[in-house]
Amino acid sequence: MASVTIDHVTKEYSTSGRPAVSDVSLAIAEGEFIVLVGPSGCGKSTLLRMVAGLEKITDGEVRIGDRRVNEVDPADRDIAMVFQNYALYPHMTVRKNMGYGLKNRRLPKAEIEKRVAEAASILQLDEYLDRRPRELSGGQRQRVAMGRAIVREPACFLFDEPLSNLDAKLRVEMRGEIKQLQRRLGTTSIYVTHDQLEAMTLADRLVVLNKGEVEQIGAPLDVYRSPASTFVASFIGSPAMSLLNAASDGSALRIGDVVVASGAGLAAGPVTLGVRAEDFILAPTSGGFAMQVSYVEELGAGRLVHGAVQGQMLTLSISADHPMTDELIIAIDPARLHLFDASSGKRITPRRETAEA
Amino acid sequence: MKRVIFGSSWLPYAFLAPQILIVIIFFYLPAAEAVRASFYLENPFGGGSTFVGIDNYKDVLTDDNYVRVAKFTFWFSLLVTFFSLAIALLLAVKADTVLRGAKSYRILLMWVYAIAPPVAGLIGVLMFDQHVGPITDVAALFGYKMQIGVNYNDTAAAMIIISIWKQVPVNFIFFLSGLQSIPKAVREAAQIDCRSSWRRFWTVTFPMLAPTGFFLLIINITYALFDTFAVIDVVMKNEPGSNPMTLVYKVYLDGFRGSDLGGSSAQSVILMALVLLLTIFQFRMIERRVHYT
Numbered sequence: 139m140a141s142v143t144i145d146h147v148t149k150e151y152s153t154s155g156r157p158a159v160s161d162v163s164l165a166i167a168e169g170e171f172i173v174l175v176g177p178s179g180c181g182k183s184t185l186l187r188m189v190a191g192l193e194k195i196t197d198g199e200v201r202i203g204d205r206r207v208n209e210v211d212p213a214d215r216d217i218a219m220v221f222q223n224y225a226l227y228p229h230m231t232v233r234k235n236m237g238y239g240l241k242n243r244r245l246p247k248a249e250i251e252k253r254v255a256e257a258a259s260i261l262q263l264d265e266y267l268d269r270r271p272r273e274l275s276g277g278q279r280q281r282v283a284m285g286r287a288i289v290r291e292p293a294c295f296l297f298d299e300p301l302s303n304l305d306a307k308l309r310v311e312m313r314g315e316i317k318q319l320q321r322r323l324g325t326t327s328i329y330v331t332h333d334q335l336e337a338m339t340l341a342d343r344l345v346v347l348n349k350g351e352v353e354q355i356g357a358p359l360d361v362y363r364s365p366a367s368t369f370v371a372s373f374i375g376s377p378a379m380s381l382l383n384a385a386s387d388g389s390a391l392r393i394g395d396v397v398v399a400s401g402a403g404l405a406a407g408p409v410t411l412g413v414r415a416e417d418f419i420l421a422p423t424s425g426g427f428a429m430q431v432s433y434v435e436e437l438g439a440g441r442l443v444h445g446a447v448q449g450q451m452l453t454l455s456i457s458a459d460h461p462m463t464d465e466l467i468i469a470i471d472p473a474r475l476h477l478f479d480a481s482s483g484k485r486i487t488p489r490r491e492t493a494e495a
Numbered sequence: 496m497k498r499v500i501f502g503s504s505w506l507p508y509a510f511l512a513p514q515i516l517i518v519i520i521f522f523y524l525p526a527a528e529a530v531r532a533s534f535y536l537e538n539p540f541g542g543g544s545t546f547v548g549i550d551n552y553k554d555v556l557t558d559d560n561y562v563r564v565a566k567f568t569f570w571f572s573l574l575v576t577f578f579s580l581a582i583a584l585l586l587a588v589k590a591d592t593v594l595r596g597a598k599s600y601r602i603l604l605m606w607v608y609a610i611a612p613p614v615a616g617l618i619g620v621l622m623f624d625q626h627v628g629p630i631t632d633v634a635a636l637f638g639y640k641m642q643i644g645v646n647y648n649d650t651a652a653a654m655i656i657i658s659i660w661k662q663v664p665v666n667f668i669f670f671l672s673g674l675q676s677i678p679k680a681v682r683e684a685a686q687i688d689c690r691s692s693w694r695r696f697w698t699v700t701f702p703m704l705a706p707t708g709f710f711l712l713i714i715n716i717t718y719a720l721f722d723t724f725a726v727i728d729v730v731m732k733n734e735p736g737s738n739p740m741t742l743v744y745k746v747y748l749d750g751f752r753g754s755d756l757g758g759s760s761a762q763s764v765i766l767m768a769l770v771l772l773l774t775i776f777q778f779r780m781i782e783r784r785v786h787y788t
Contacts, residue, residue: 192683212683213690225680229702238698239688286684 139325140203140216140293142166142189147198149184149350157196158184160350169324171317175337176347177373182330183298185347189328190296191215202293213242218287219296223303224279226271226286232258233267236285250289257285260319277308284316288323295320297329301336313339334374338362346370364476368483371412371476377442379476380452384411394448396427399470404477409486412476415442415455422469429454429466526767532760544757551761561745561762568741571655572719579659579715580708583666588696590667591674601671608664612722616729619657623649623730644732651739654730658723665718666711673707674700713777717770742766 143166149159159181166172174182187193189200191212200207207215218239226235233254240250258264261281271279280300287295300316301309317340320327331337337344338358346353346361346369354366365371371379384393385408386401398411419426427447435442436458443466444453454468477486533551535544555561590600607615622630623643634641643653677700685699701708720743727744735748742762750759 190683190687192686211690212687215687217687219684219687221680221684223678223680225678225684227681227685227699227703229705238685242689242691242694286688 139168141168142294142326142328143199143201144185144189145199145201147185147188147200148196149181149188149193150196156350158350159188161198162347162350162352163198164345164352164355166326166328169326171320171327171329171340171342172345173329173331173337173341173343174345174347175331175334175341175373176353178332179349180347181350182332182347184350186296186298186328186330189294190217190219216293217296218290218292218294219298220280220283220287220300222299224271224283226279226282228271231268231270232263232274232282232285235271235282236289239286239290253289253291254285257288260288261285276304277312280304280312284319288319293326295325295327295329297327299331300329302331302333309336316340335376338374344374346373348373364485365412366485368410368412368478371478375414377415377453377455379412379414380454381478382411382413382447382450382452383480384409393427393450396448397425398427398447399472399475404486408480410478410480410483411470412478413452413470414474415453417471417474418454419469419471420454420456420460421467426467426469429468431462431464431466434462529760529763529767532756533764535757537754537756547757551757552765555758555761555765564740564742564745567651567739568720571651571658571723571739571741572716574655575658575662575719575723576712576715578655579662579666579718580711582659583663583711584670584704584708586663586667587670587674588700590671604667605664607661608668610661612661612725613729615661616657616726619653619660619726620729620732622657623653643730644734644738647737647739650730654723654727654739657726657730658719661723661726662715662718666715669707669711670704673704677703709777709780713773716773720766720769 144162144164147159147162148157150157162181162185164172174185176182184193188195189202191207191210195208202215202217227238230238236254236257237250240253245253254267255264258267261284263278263281263285266274266278266282271282274282280303283300297316301312304312313336316329329337329340331340341358343355344358344361345355348369354361354370361370361374365374365379368381372381382393382398384391384398386392386404386406388404388406389401390397391399391401391404391409391411393411429443429445429447429452431443431445432451433444435444437455438458440455440458442453442455443462444451445466446452478484479486532544534546534548536547536551537544586604590597590604593600610618620643622628623641625631625642628641631641631643641649643650681699681703685695689695689698720741723741724743724747727740731738731740731744735752740748743766746759746762746766749755749762753759
């Protein structure tokens with residue numbers, strides 16, 4: 139176990155183009171579970187691969203523990219990696235797959251066997267030890283890949299979208315297993331995914347990346363509750379946060395000519411208003427505005443209503459018991475609205491919220 | 496395998512007919528004729544043949560010259576197969592890691608493949624030529640006088656080297672595509688698991704190349720036994736004399752130069768049996784292992 143420090147790391151594939159990873163800094167504490175999340179092409183995998191040593195670091199420094207590892211061979215970095223498509227050795231049995239890394243490190247045979255047996259029992263692979271990867275199901279292969287990482291007892295686990303090849307049900311199961319396993323072993327972990335739900339459920343801290351740059355770092359709930367930008371707001375959370383073009387005149391916040399909230403403390407001008415689906419108030423006693431319902435998604439426990447206010451789309455979640463009409467009168471919980479700069483998309487903190495805190 | 500159900504029973508046979516006809520005309524009929532002829536003594540000047548039972552086989556197998564040629568064929572095939580595989584593998588592994596100008600490298604390494612065997616043989620012979628051959632010149636630098644077609648060992652070496660040179664590109668193409676079909680992630684996993692690239696090659700890359708390697712082994716043995724005919728013919732310059740040759744060349748020589756059709760047929764039947772054994776062995780092995788996915 140060790141901390142991992144990513145210090146102003148940049149990756150450029152060609153000197154002319156936009157860097158794949160640009161000046162990312164991140165201090166990962168011992169035993170922490172960090173999830174790098176973002177859409178494809180955001181540089182999350184590249185960043186992980188630089189920590190692994192599979193990709194050269196153009197600029198900056200990666201430290202594992204106190205050791206600078208930029209020039210260290212991947213095999214000597216004391217890391218273990220779980221790949222998206224498992225990357226098992228097809229010609230080796232499960233036992234040999236798991237023991238291969240240890241054998242190359244000249245561990246005594248008895249020790250290798252002990253560790254493999256332990257990992258196999260943790261992952262319920264005991265009866266498959268003498269099979270080859272092709273005789274296993276997707277979930278079992280994923281477990282073997284995990285086992286191969288566990289037996290190494292590394293300073294840090296690196297996961298590169300390990301669950302994206304599994305079907306939905308298995309993915310949820312394995313997600314739980316990975317979380318429990320990491321808790322149990324207490325090994326520092328860096329996990330890459332494009333699935334925001336996976337990121338939310340697994341992470342101690344989330345790192346949201348966009349176009350090679352860090353958009354926000356924080357605990358899942360903090361990121362969910364106060365996204366740092368419209369990008370994070372629309373990426374984290376399902377359904378995505380409704381983002382509306384609004385304008386402030388210093389006293390009221392309007393969408394078109396409808397007043398939707400108080401604009402106190404805001405400079406006059408355009409602003410992006412963000413509201414989570416669950417933060418709308420239905421049929422308020424006062425100050426409501428009309429929303430035209432365009433369609434409804436039934437989720438069982440509740441329903442998602444998609445509609446428009448002044449021609450701008452928004453989504454709210456309501457109880458399944460609520461009677462549906464073509465028009466709903468709604469209001470926004472003033473404590474839970476998010477404001478973003480209309481041009482940069484960065485979060486604006488109005489004075490009244492700071493007063494509350 | 497995709498199964499198709501045909502409505503009528505003759506249609507599938509109609510589709511198969513061209514292939515079956517070709518196999519019958521160019522393989523089964525000549526093979527049957529060879530088996531028949533191997534039991535007869537043909538009159539070289541025409542006009543009938545005499546049934547002699549297995550005398551032809553007895554003659555062949557007790558002939559010192561035949562045994563000598565068989566021995567040479569064994570060593571020739573072994574060396575050609577081993578070196579053409581080994582050199583091709585080395586080149587493929589090296590070419591696989593080339594990042595800049597990879598395509599030009601590959602084309603340079605492949606194009607000997609496009610040369611017809613007799614032409615390759617001729618180029619080879621020029622390389623070993625006593626007056627203008629650069630290889631002869633290099634040997635001369637070390638004080639060795641190379642004499643192709645005169646000195647038995649020199650001729651044998653030239654045959655082997657030219658045959659290897661001709662076969663390396665084929666093996667190279669297969670090995671390279673085999674290497675490239677190894678998933679990148681598996682190599683990376685190995686990179687994390689094993690520091691030494693030498694060890695990584697022998698424990699991960701090489702075993703994963705085994706299906707390709709085994710296929711090529713059979714192809715190369717067949718090549719060394721049969722397809723080197725043109726190379727040998729050109730190197731020998733029509734002067735068999737005491738020069739080395741392979742069994743296939745001897746079949747041709749005895750049959751068409753020596754007019755001993757019976758003995759020549761017996762030799763080709765023996766070769767046929769050899770190929771049959773090799774094929775059975777190949778299928779058995781392929782069934783048993785070397786299938787990963």
